[in-house]
Amino acid sequence: MMTAPQIKIPATYMRGGTSKGVFFKLDDLPEQARVPGPARDALLQRVIGSPDPYGKHTDGMGGATSSTSKTVILSKSSQPEHDVDYLFGQVAIDKAFVDWSGNCGNLTAAVGSFAISNGLVDTSHIPQNGICTVRIWQANIGKTIIAHVPITNGEVQETGDFELDGVTFPAAEVVIDFMDPADATGAIFPTGNLVDTLEVPGVGSFPATFINAGIPTIFLNAADLGFDGTELQDAINGSAEMLQRFETIRAYGALQMGLISDIAEAASRQHTPKIAFVAPPKSYSASSGKAVAAADIDLLVRALSMGKLHHAMMGTAAVAIGTAAAIPGTLVNLAAGSGKLDAVRFGHPSGTLRVGAAAEQQNGDWVVTKASMSRSARVLMEGWVRVPGDCF
Structure with missing residues (x-):
């Protein structure tokens, strides 16, 4: 042949x-x-x-x-x-x-x-x-x-x-500047709210911040999910039941954000939206064994990508974190201590990352002109x- x-x-x-x-x-x-x-x-x-x-x-x-x-x-x-x-x-x-x-x-x-x-x-x-x-x-x-x-x-x-x-x-x-990181319509918050209630049939009801900056992202409180924000990959990825729970929450979040019109569509849209959970600072050991002290970070963030907990943090999700942190009243901002935050250092499974964003209100709407971070x-x-x- x-x-x-x-x-x-x-x-x-x-x-x-x-x-x-x-x-x-x-x-x-x-x-x-x-x-x-x-x-x-x-x-x-x-x-x-x-x-x-x-x-x-x-x-x-x-x-x-x-x-x-x-x-x-x-x-x-x-x-x-x-x-x-x-x-x-x-x-x-x-x-x-x-x-x-x-x-x-x-x-x-x-x-x-x-x-x-x-x-x-x-x-x-x-x-x-x-x-x-x-x-x-x-x-x-x-x-x-x-x-x-x-x-x-x-x-x-x-x-x-x-x-x-x-x-x-x-x-x-390599310093990266993400200019005007909201989605193409300029709507940072697709529902118009800083915090919504996300109802997930068979799973529960959760406060959530939906944001379109860097990448569409759903932020939840770690405590509402039964976590403390210091989890490493094995704690999440080792449980098929837990991963399915996150995927179900993500699907209903996508629906509420207007990214899909039917729950079934989420299965063919794995890259977006991302789902992440946040918590106030707490000391932990990163996946490398490196000690991360609570005093050295502003908050904890864990994020899932393509159905699994990410080993560090997606760059686009970091933009979403920086943007949400800069806007008082979001779950990210509250976890970081609230107030005006031009930059935050957050703890992720592999260590820490600093990200900054410039946010201001214009005619009652939040506008973010730039988010920045360093990579290599x-x-x-x-x-x-x-x-x-x-x-x-």
Whole structure:
């Protein structure tokens, strides 16, 4: 029996923040995959190794977690005053779909570096030494992100002494500014309320803050769920019953946020919204064994991504945390002590992260102009990925 030979596609495997993904230039993809549709989705699934009923991604580039089953497509920007268009695809692990409904804030840290190194940024904008400001158009959500990438001798500086909890080795610091991080309609709070009551049939009733900033997110109080906010991955991910409970809450939250019109739609929208729970500061040991002191943080946050508790914190969810913390009266702000908070340091399973946001009221509505955080990024491997020529 004759079978199609493998083809090779130029690609770069990069870490950005606490995530990893396979990066492509749009023009390097096979022609059928240069436009949205089934061919593109099938190709990216095969690259990652999904769907994998074993949940291992043995036959692909994925790492069998939500943080490592990611793909990025970049091109010179079609938007005025932007350098690069950034399209993110979250590949499901054991199901045959790619979720295009949101951004990956962690991989954003690698977008500027890739764009500079791969000729997507005009050379006149790149200093010989210093910081290159890369203006990114985030195509999934229609927002501007600015990456401040360090440059040494005309090339991206990847090594350095910046330490990021959840990443083993230090690297160069990349500052990321998420401009006007509310959703495209400008509605930070989709229900118009800072706190709502979320009714979940068969599960319970919970105070919740629904927010569209960085990524649509549902914030709950840890105590209302029976947690204290210091939980690590095994405490949540080891229980199928607990994960199903979170997924049910997430589905009804998505419905109340207006992201879906029927509960059944949540199953095909795993990437958004995120669900997270918050608590006041408390000392704990991070997953690495590092001691996190209550005095060193403003609050505790744990978040789930693609149905599992995240090992650290999604970059987009960090934007949501910073935004909600800056607005008095949200569950996040109350957990952090309430009041005007321009920046917070929160504890997550791998350690801590600081995020800031600029919020103000305009005509009675809250407006957030910018949220900022520091990440790091580096190239892990570059060359080609190979896939069977008939897989898409």
